Amino acid sequence: MEFEQEVxxxxxxxxxxxxxxxxTPPRPPAAAPAPARVRKVPALGEPIKRWAPRIAAAAALVxxxxxxxxxAMSALSNVKSRATTVPEKQPEPAPAAPxxxxxxxxxxxxxxxxxxxxxxxxxxxxxxELSDVGPGKHEVALKSDAGSVRRTVTMAAGKTVTIDxxxxxxxxxxxxxxxxxISEGGRVLRPxxxxxxxxxxxxxxxxxVNNALGFDISRQIEVKPGEGATVRLTPEPSxxxxxxxxxxxxxxxxxxxxxxxxxxxxxxxxxxxIVVRRTADGAERRSTITVGVAPSALHVDFSRPGN
Numbered sequence: 001m002e003f004e005q006e007v008x009x010x011x012x013x014x015x016x017x018x019x020x021x022x023x024t025p026p027r028p029p030a031a032a033p034a035p036a037r038v039r040k041v042p043a044l045g046e047p048i049k050r051w052a053p054r055i056a057a058a059a060a061l062v063x064x065x066x067x068x069x070x071x072a073m074s075a076l077s078n079v080k081s082r083a084t085t086v087p088e089k090q091p092e093p094a095p096a097a098p099x100x101x102x103x104x105x106x107x108x109x110x111x112x113x114x115x116x117x118x119x120x121x122x123x124x125x126x127x128x129e130l131s132d133v134g135p136g137k138h139e140v141a142l143k144s145d146a147g148s149v150r151r152t153v154t155m156a157a158g159k160t161v162t163i164d165x166x167x168x169x170x171x172x173x174x175x176x177x178x179x180x181x182i183s184e185g186g187r188v189l190r191p192x193x194x195x196x197x198x199x200x201x202x203x204x205x206x207x208x209v210n211n212a213l214g215f216d217i218s219r220q221i222e223v224k225p226g227e228g229a230t231v232r233l234t235p236e237p238s239x240x241x242x243x244x245x246x247x248x249x250x251x252x253x254x255x256x257x258x259x260x261x262x263x264x265x266x267x268x269x270x271x272x273x274i275v276v277r278r279t280a281d282g283a284e285r286r287s288t289i290t291v292g293v294a295p296s297a298l299h300v301d302f303s304r305p306g307n
């Protein structure tokens with residue numbers, strides 16, 4: 001079947017096309033909402049277990065801070081005090097005193113090797129030379145196995161003093177109105193036929209005893225090398241009292257000392273002959289008595305023959 005179509009041509013009229021509408025950029029799609037988080041509720045004991053170490057540490061820090069707080073405050077106060085205190089000006093040191101001039105002491109002994117002591121201070125052994133001895137008097141002691149010697153020296157600045165001693169034995173001679181036992185430190189010393197005792201030089205403490213008389217005395221003796229020292233014992237007199245039945249005179253070793261009654265007459269220690277002579281007829285009574293340190297007493301009865 002055929003169709004016919006009529007085509008018409010109309011005149012074209014010029015026109016401007018309308019402006020295109022503004023283009024709006026597309027919006028991004030909205031983000032999907034985040035899924036809600038579900039919080040898990042812990043058991044009752046779990047927070048305590050988890051935070052216990054931290055709580056303990058915090059408590060320890062708090063306790064330590066509380067303990068040291070007083071010391072810290074005191075130290076801070078001291079620092080502030082030192083910072084605010086103006087230091088005092090220190091005095092300048094005094095100038096050193098000039099050195100005192102000294103003397104020299106030279107000491108030798110025979111035999112050598114003696115210990116030297118000056119004013120009680122040990123200084124060495126001989127032979128010895130000391131250049132630091134001050135001026136003035138000094139006590140020098142020399143001691144060896146053979147004995148000891150003491151000397152007093154006078155030193156002068158810039159001068160030399162020499163001591164040369166031979167340390168060997170000396171002796172002691174003892175004189176007493178009665179016999180005595182001589183001892184030193186409990187050791188009995190035997191005198192020779194000249195009544196002398198050989199001793200080492202130096203100081204000795206000697207004891208003299210007579211037991212019968214009750215006599216006991218000590219003396220300090222200084223013995224010098226090769227020289228003798230003399231000891232004379234002169235004890236104080238004792239006391240004698242004499243009584244008699246008749247009037248009489250009293251004689252001691254032939255010397256008249258008084259009449260009876262005789263009281264506390266001084267008599268030397270020792271053995272004495274006592275004669276009591278009756279005044280009326282000269283009759284005598286003789287006695288030998290030992291007068292010791294203690295007072296002695298004698299009574300004569302003329303009515304008894306031979307008394």
